[in-house]
Amino acid sequence: MKEVTLDRGVVSGAIPSLVFRRDVSSIVFKRNPPQPLSQAASAPARDLFHALVRRADVDGAYKSARTFLNGKLAEAESLESDLPDEMAALPQWLEQRCARVKAGYRAYLADRHAGQKARYFSCKAHALHFLQSVAPSRMVEGAWLYGFLRHWREAKFAPLCKIYLRNLGDGDECCNQVKLYQKLLDQNGCSDWYGLDDQYYVQGAIRLALGRHVDDYLPEIIGFNLGYEQVSLPMLIAAYELSEQEVQPHYFTLHATEDDACVASAIKLLKSLLDAADDDEERQALLHRVNNGYKLHQLGLDIPKIVASFDLQKAFLATIQPCAAYLERAYRIDCMERGIRGHWTNSLPLPLLLQQLCNEGWMEPDDKGRTRLWHVLERESLLPAQGYQQQVLLDWLAYSQEYGKHLQYADVSDLVAAPSALALTKLETPEESLAGGVNESSNQMDVMDYVIRLMSPLVHHTQEGLKAARVYKSILEKGSELYSQHYAFFLESDQV
Incomplete structure (x- = not known):
């Protein structure tokens, strides 16, 4: 393959043009179940969450993430599910889910206009407690898709990469989900959420753990996507009542008018997964794993439970x-x-x-x-x-x-202790969490690896991460024709 020539001349060890492969995916469609699921003791959700966002003892954290996921999937086995058994029923099921949300919200508004009291928040402190309590999941929004970024040359995963980019605001600070939520927390004096009880971290830890193991939990991630609602009825109610408590609810209604691309992409990927199955038994085993991933959303605290937890x-x-x-x-x-x-x-x-x-x-x-x-x-x-x-x-x-x-x-035996100094350690900056950058001797995969690391749930909301998201988006959409100028961009920067 030919070398890329930059303005400064031919670079030693220059990077070849991008190649978008059309061969078999490097993510093997797992047609055999992973290791037997067990509810053996795993790391607390809060400890795992902080370990994954701090990148300390990476190998140990990833191993703990796998144990944690297997434990949560074992819990999900016994839960009820409304997910259809057949692919053909999914579109109608999605339409019915959307219709239920719309009907439920119309009924809620009618009740409020008729004089019914607020359903969720009794006072402003209650609303601010909610903002803090959902932070562990909101501050890692979309994290379960992060691992797909490494498969940027495979067309079948491009939709999932684009969804992850959308959570990053496509590199636009004004649309980046984490940036927006951090701003909301800062505006309302709710930034000290790092010492919350373990139960508030379950969903955030699940999202981070899935994102670090996409190669091994593809069916479960498909199911998790099917269970993910951009705008649910509880979220709409919370947004309405946040506004009543003079808390700006824009973050929670940002995607209210958008199609649920996350679910649509999951359905397409599920079809490919099932088409690759050898027989009906294997197909049923895959659907079982998908269903378990779907039920992961039932673990931890959902919005109504978080609201009810305030005293x-x-x-x-x-x-x-x-x-x-x-x-x-x-x-x-x-x-x-x-x-x-x-x-x-x-x-x-x-x-x-x-x-x-x-x-x-x-x-x-x-x-x-x-x-x-x-x-x-x-x-x-x-x-x-x-x-x-x-x-x-x-x-x-x-x-x-x-x-x-x-x-x-009053019982003071279970009062929540003040968060420790360790618990209040915020997400790391790129300088603290990412070692090294790219230089003139970097090859194509080195550069892409660096770009992807800057788009991790740790740092994608920083200026460096936002730049990396714009670079990745251009590469994903326009391919190798712009690659040389992106590479030059990295080289001309001290460190993105």
Whole structure:
């Protein structure tokens, strides 16, 4: 193959033109089941999630991802499924699913216009809790398709690559899913989601794990795509009620008017997979694996369960807990100054301390609408920063007369601890996670490998990742005619 000549002259070890193969896929259509599925103990979802996005101990993380996936697929075996058994029934099934979403949303709007209360969010803190809780899955949107990028020369996988690119906004910062969601979190003071409980990480960990093992779990990924709804009824309801709580819902309605290309591509790939089967028994085994992948969406917490997991009383206690020692000391001093003796001499459990403060009027608003509790926390710089925790404090104080009555019955044994410094480590920057770039001695596969690494769920939302997405998109759409100028682009950059 001929060499590519750049403006600077012939490059040593220059890269040959791109070749789009039309031969047998390098992803073997797995017609035999993987290792027997087992519910043996695997790494917690949160630990696996952070391991996969930090790229620490890559081999160990990938092995844990496989164990995790097998465990979750074993869980999915016993779940119910509405996925049709026959290919021919899929189009009608999809139409019916879409119709149910539309009808359900129309009924919801009719109920709201008739005066029914909000179905999901009781207050703004509830809405912000939702934003934080869905972050582990939203911040890795489309990650289950990432592994297909390495098969950029195979036409059958091009639609899936394009879907992944769409999640990246095709390299446009204004449309990149992760960038948009991070902006939404930042605007509402909800960026400290890294220490959430394990249950909130299940779907995010599944997406990351699938994306790292596309060669071995192709049928399951097809099923996962079939179960993925760009816009579901719970998402539409959440978007409507977020807007009511003055939270911009644009992210959740971004694809409301788009066709579900993810599902359409999955159906085409499923047809190819089934056509390659040797007999009906093998075909049924493949469909069983597809169905298990479809049922993965039922694991972890869905939107209604996340909404139901919010408890303003517990959220308030968790917010106040770091200040408990100071509040007790401030209350003792107050009692001493007023010459009051009582139970304040002994250490009180947090709920009873707050109950006593309620009885003493610390939760009553002054003429400016602020309570004594607020002023004490503000004076000592203990007031939570603007965002979710401060909103919890505001919303609880607004209903303190109601919630205060039940403080003595509150259970603090399972309060969520403050996220650790390790848990709050954000996704890495390209400099931290990607070693080396390309140079004049890089060959074609070296360059493409670097481009693809920059498009990983770790960094595709950075400026470097966005540039790489634009390069990949051009290569995918226009082929080798533009390859030399893209290569020159990389060489002329210090490091993309």
